[in-house]
Amino acid sequence: MIKTNLLLWIVLAASSASAQTLLVVNQGDSTTSLIDAATGKLLAAVPDNTPGVHGHEVAASADGHFAFVPVYGSTGVGKPGIDGHEMLVIDIAARKVVGHVDFGHGVRPHMPLFDPVSGMLYVTTELDSSVTIIDPKKWKIVGAIPTGQRESHMLAISHDGSRGYTANVGPGTVSVLDMKMRTALGVIPVAGSVQRISISADDKLVFTSDVSKPQLAVIDAVTRKVKTWVPLPSQGYGTAPTPDGRWLLVCIPAKNQVAVVDLKTMQVARTIDVGKNPQEIVIRPDARVAYVSCEDSNQVAAIDLAQWKVEKLIAAGSRADGLAWAK
Numbered sequence: 001m002i003k004t005n006l007l008l009w010i011v012l013a014a015s016s017a018s019a020q021t022l023l024v025v026n027q028g029d030s031t032t033s034l035i036d037a038a039t040g041k042l043l044a045a046v047p048d049n050t051p052g053v054h055g056h057e058v059a060a061s062a063d064g065h066f067a068f069v070p071v072y073g074s075t076g077v078g079k080p081g082i083d084g085h086e087m088l089v090i091d092i093a094a095r096k097v098v099g100h101v102d103f104g105h106g107v108r109p110h111m112p113l114f115d116p117v118s119g120m121l122y123v124t125t126e127l128d129s130s131v132t133i134i135d136p137k138k139w140k141i142v143g144a145i146p147t148g149q150r151e152s153h154m155l156a157i158s159h160d161g162s163r164g165y166t167a168n169v170g171p172g173t174v175s176v177l178d179m180k181m182r183t184a185l186g187v188i189p190v191a192g193s194v195q196r197i198s199i200s201a202d203d204k205l206v207f208t209s210d211v212s213k214p215q216l217a218v219i220d221a222v223t224r225k226v227k228t229w230v231p232l233p234s235q236g237y238g239t240a241p242t243p244d245g246r247w248l249l250v251c252i253p254a255k256n257q258v259a260v261v262d263l264k265t266m267q268v269a270r271t272i273d274v275g276k277n278p279q280e281i282v283i284r285p286d287a288r289v290a291y292v293s294c295e296d297s298n299q300v301a302a303i304d305l306a307q308w309k310v311e312k313l314i315a316a317g318s319r320a321d322g323l324a325w326a327k
Contacts, residue, residue, distance in 0.1 A: 020036070020037045020038060020325075020326075020327060021034050021035065021036065021037065021043065021060075021064070021092060021325075021326040022034075022035040022036075022037045022282075022291060022300065022314075022323070022324075022325060022326075023035075023058045023060060023067050023092075023322075023323065023324040023325070023326055024058075024293060024300055024316045024317065024320050024321075024322070024323055025055050025056060025057060025058045025069060025320075025321050025322035025323075026045070026298075026316060026317025026318050026319055026320055026321070027054055027055075027056060027295075027318070027319040027321050028298070028317065028318025028319035029045070029317045029318040029319075030047060030048040030050065030054040030055070031045040031046060031047050031048065031317050032045070032046045032048075032055070032058060032067060032069055032090060033045050033046075033316050033317050033320075034046065034092060034095060035300070035314060035316070037284070037291075037325075040302070040312055040314040040315075042315065042316075043095065044095035045317055046090050046095055046096060046097060047097075048069070048071060048088060048097075049097065050071050050084075050086075050088075052074055052082055053071050053072070053073050053074050053082050053084050054071065054072070054073075054074070055069040055070060055071050055072060055084075055088065055322070056070070056072045056110055056321050056322050057069070057070060057072075057110055057111050057112060057321070057322035058112065058322045058323070058324045059112035059113055059114055059121065059324050060092070060324045060325060060326035060327075061114070061136055061326075062114065062119065063327075064092060064326040064327040065091065065092060065093070066089055066090060066091060066092065066098075066136070067089075067090040067092055067324065067326065068087055068088070068089060068090075068101075068112045068121060068123075068136065069087065069088040069090060069112075069322075070084065070086075070087040070088075070109035070110055070111075070112055070123050071084040071085075071086050071087065071088060071109065072084045072108050072109060072110050073106070073108050077108075077110075077126065077151055077153050077169045077170075078151055078169060078170050082106075083106025083107065083108050083127060084106065084107070084108055084109055085102060085103050085104065085105055085106045085107060085109075086100050086101060086102045086103060086109070087100065087101040087103075087109055087112070087123060087134075088100060089101065089139060092326055099139050100139075101134060101139050101140070101141065103125060103132065103141070106127060107125040107126065107127045107128050107132075108125070108126040108127050109123050109124065109125050109126075109132070110123070110124045110125075110126060110153055110154070111123065111124045111153065111154045111155045113155050113156075113157055114136070115157060115161040115179065116157070116159060116160075116161055117160060117161035118161055119136065120133055120134065120135065120136070120142070121133070121134040121135075121136040122134075122145075122155060122157065122164065122179075124152050124153060124154065124155050124166060125144070125152075126150070126151055126152055126153060128144070129146060129147050129148065129149060129150055129152060130144045130145060130146050130147055130152070131144065131145045131147060131152065131155060131164060131166065131177065132144050133145065133182070143182055144182070145164065145177050145178075145179065145182045145183065145184070146183070146184050147166050147168065147175040147177065147184055148175055148184045148187055149166070149168035149171050149173055149175050149187060150168065150170060150171060151168050151169040151170040151171065152166040152167070152168050152175060153166070153167055153168070153169045153195070154166065154167040154195070154196050154197045155167075155197065156197045156198050156199040156206065157179065157199070158199060158203040158221075159199075159201075159203055160203070161179055161180075162178070162179055162180060163176065163177065163178065163179060163203070163221070164176075164177035164178075164179045165177070165197055165199065165206050165219075166197070167194050167195060167196055167197040167208050168187075168194070169193060169194060169195060170193060172189070172190050172191045172192050172193045172194050172210075172212075173187050173188060173189055173190055173194070174187070174188040174190055174194070174197065174206065174208060174219060175187050175188075176188065176224055185224075186224055188219060188224050188225065188226070190208060190210065190217045190219070190226060191210035191211075191212060191213070191217065192210070192212040193210075193211045193212050194208045194209060194210060194211060194217070195208070195209050195211045195236075195237055195238075196208060196209055196236075196237055196238045196239055196251075196280075197239075198239040198240055198241060198248075199221075199241070200241050200245060200248075200263070201241055201242070201243055201244065201245035202245055203221060204220070204221050204222070205218055205219065205220065205221060205227070205263075206218075206219040206221055207219070207239045207241070207248060208239075209232075209235065209236035209237055209238075209239065209250070210229075210235070210236070211235050211236075211237070212235075213235070214231065214232045214233065214234050214235050214236070215229045215230060215231055215232055215236075216229065216230040216232055216236050216239070216248075216250060216261065217229060218230060218266065228266055230261055230266050230267065230268070231267075231268070232250060232252060232259055232268065233252055233255050233257065233259060233268065233271060234252050234253075234254040234255045235252070235253070235254060236250045236251065236252060236259070237250070237251040237252070237253050237278070237279060237280075238250075238251040238278070238279055238280040238281050239251070239281065240281035240282065240283050240290065241263070242283060242287060242305065243283065243287045244287065245263065246262070246263060246264070247260055247261065247262065247263060247269075248260075248261040248263055249261075249281050249283075249290055249292075249303075251278040251279060251280070251281060251292065252271070252278070253277045253278055253279070253295075255271070256273060256274060256275065256276050256277065256278065256294075257271045257272060257273055257274060257278070258271065258272045258274055258278060258281070258290075258292055258301075258303065259271050260272065260308065270308060272303060272308060272309065272310065273310070274292050274294055274301035274303070274310060275292075275294025275296070275297035275299040275300075275301050275313060276294055276295070276296035276297040277294060277295040277296035277297070278292045278293065278294050278295075278301070279292075279293045279294070279295050279320075279321050280292070280293045280321060280322060280323050281293075281323070282323040282324060282325055283305075284325060285325065285327070287305065288304070288305055288306065289302050289303060289304060289305060289311070290302075290303040290305055291303075291314075291323055291325075293316070293320040293321055293322070293323050294313075294320060295319050295320055295321060296319075297313075298315065298316055298317060298318055298319065298320055299313045299314060299315060299316055299320060300313070300314040300316050300320060300323070301313055301314075302314060
C-alpha cells in the first residue's frame, strides 16, 4: 500500500510540472523557465547548453508534454553574429532537453507556432526566407514555405490553419502564406520596419507594430491591405487579441506599459504599467489573465483582464522574452 501511494505521488508530481505551466525563454542566461502559473513559483530553469547562442521563443505541444525552443543565434534580427541552426526539445515534466531538430545550416530559427488543425509545428527560418514545417511527433523537418522576404521574424496563423502571416522586420512588410499549399500568396507593404504580428479572433484582421513610428498597422485579411492605423503612446511591439475579439493588448517598451486597444473604435482605451521593456504577451486559455514578458526587469507581469491591472510580477530569468502556455 505504501509503495502504491508513493508511486501515485510520483506520477502526480511529474504531471504537475506540465499542468498549467508558463514557459519563459530567458535570452540573458540562455534558459527556459518553467513556472507554476497558479503560484508564480519557479519549477525549473532548463539550460540551452548551446554556448555562444541562445533561444528567443518557445511553443508547447497540445498535450503539454514538450516545449520547442529554436536557438536563434548570438544577436538580434538583421544584426551580425552567430547564426543558430537547431531547435531544442524540452520534456516539461522531466525538466530537461531531450532532443534536437537540426536545420542543417545556419538559418536563425525564431518563432515556433503550432497549426491548431493539423498539429504541425511551423518555425520561421529567417536566413532561408522561409517558414519550416516540422512533424512534432517525429521531430523531423517535412517541408518549407517560402516567404519571399528577408527577416521573416514572427508568425501568426489563422484559427483554421489555412493562412499564415510573417512580420518581415527590415523590409517592413507582411507575407501572406497558404499553409496547405505551402506557397506565398503575396507581400503587403506596411512601414519602414515592423515587429511582431498577431491575428484577430475572427481571422479578419492582422496586427503588426510600426517600429519607426508610434502606430499599429491593422491589415484587412481579405483585401491584404492596411485598413487603418491605431495611434500608440510610443512605438509598439508584441500584441495579443483577447479571445472575445473586443480588445488587443500591445506592448509599449519605452513606456513600460501595455496599451489596450478597443477593436470597435480602433483607439487605445487604457494603458497598464508593467515591468521594464515589455516584449511579448500570451493570454491564458481561460482568458482571465494576460502574461507579459518584461525583458529589462527579468519578470513576467500577470494582468487581470477583468480589473485591467497587474495582479502580480513573477520572477523569471535574465532578459525574459518568449512565452508559451503548457496545460
